[in-house]
Amino acid sequence: MITLIDYGAGNLFSLKNAFCSLGFLAKTTRSKREIRRAKVLVLPGVGSFKKTIENLKSFGILEVILKEVLEKKKPFLGICLGLQIFFEESQEGDTKGLGIFKGKVKRFRGIITPHMGWNQVKILKDSKIFRGIKDGEFFYFCHSYYAPLTPFTVGVTNYKVNFSSIILKENILLTQFHPEKSQKAGLKFLKNFLKIC
Numbered sequence: 001m002i003t004l005i006d007y008g009a010g011n012l013f014s015l016k017n018a019f020c021s022l023g024f025l026a027k028t029t030r031s032k033r034e035i036r037r038a039k040v041l042v043l044p045g046v047g048s049f050k051k052t053i054e055n056l057k058s059f060g061i062l063e064v065i066l067k068e069v070l071e072k073k074k075p076f077l078g079i080c081l082g083l084q085i086f087f088e089e090s091q092e093g094d095t096k097g098l099g100i101f102k103g104k105v106k107r108f109r110g111i112i113t114p115h116m117g118w119n120q121v122k123i124l125k126d127s128k129i130f131r132g133i134k135d136g137e138f139f140y141f142c143h144s145y146y147a148p149l150t151p152f153t154v155g156v157t158n159y160k161v162n163f164s165s166i167i168l169k170e171n172i173l174l175t176q177f178h179p180e181k182s183q184k185a186g187l188k189f190l191k192n193f194l195k196i197c
Contacts, residue, residue, distance in 0.1 A: 002026040002194075003038035005065065007055040011044050011180060015079070018180040022191050032064045040197050041065065041074055044180075045081025049105065049145070050093030052081050066098070073171045075197040083167060083174035084147055092145050101167065103148040111160045113144040121155040121165050121177070129154070129168060129192050137185050139165070139177035147176065 002019050004012050006028045019026040026042075029035065043065070045052060056062040069076045084090060087097045090105035097105070108115060118138045123130055146163035149156060155166030157176065167174040173193055179186035 001038070002040045002042060003034060004028045005035065005041060005043045005061065006030045007043075007052060007059060007061070011046050011079075011178065015042065015044050015180040018187060018190060019194075022187060022194065024194060030059050030061055032061055035061060035064050036068060038068070038074065040077075040194070041068060042077045042079070043082035044079045045084070047081060048092055049081060049084060049090040049097070050095040052085055053095055053097070056085075069172060070100075075193075076172050077193055078172070078174040079178060079180075080143055080176060083164070083176050084145060086167075086172075086174060087147055090145060100172075101147075101150050101152065101169075103150065105145050105147050107145050108159065108161070114142055115144065115146075115159045116142045119157050119159060119177075121157050123154065124156055125154040125168075127154050127168060128196055129166070129173065129189065131192050131195075132188050133185060133192070138182075139175075139179065139185055139189075140181040140183075141165075141177045142181075143176060 016026045068074045084105045085097045086100040088099045120136045123135045152169040153164040154168045157165035165176045179189045
């Protein structure tokens with residue numbers, strides 16, 4: 001069973017359908033008990049950085065997520081804002097993040113925002129997550145803020161600047177793009193994630 005974390009925003013319906021199309025059961029919850037019992041956790045991100053952090057805290061599930069992911073090493077997938085909140089801070093609302101990765105999430109400047117539509121992901125490091133996915137594959141993006149490159153960045157995308165589009169550290173997999181909206185390549189990516197789990 002895949003547990004989708006409901007913090008009051010996020011593309012839960014299409015993500016749930018994507019997992020179901022792969023033959024996996026997925027449920028949505030904000031129950032701390034169910035999050036603790038989950039085998040695989042997914043945090044879809046839609047909305048603002050500040051509101052996401054506030055909601056996770058107000059629902060009392062932020063600390064539970066961190067304990068399950070960081071201490072118990074539970075497989076975790078964070079999407080879009082689910083990637084950005086793992087950094088130290090964001091220009092969006094000048095809000096502090098979780099600080100798991102160093103750096104600041106910044107707004108795109110001098111270019112049309114949001115960065116919406118299809119763009120390529122350049123593979124930086126070999127990983128099982130890319131099995132059957134070619135270097136330069138197109139995925140679907142929708143965001144106005146971007147995360148810097150890190151030592152754990154395995155996929156990079158360019159939209160005037162290079163930014164982290166895939167980060168992989170042990171049990172934590174983060175994507176700036178939306179795999180659930182990325183058609184065949186996105187479903188392949190999700191399937192690879194579940195196989196790794």
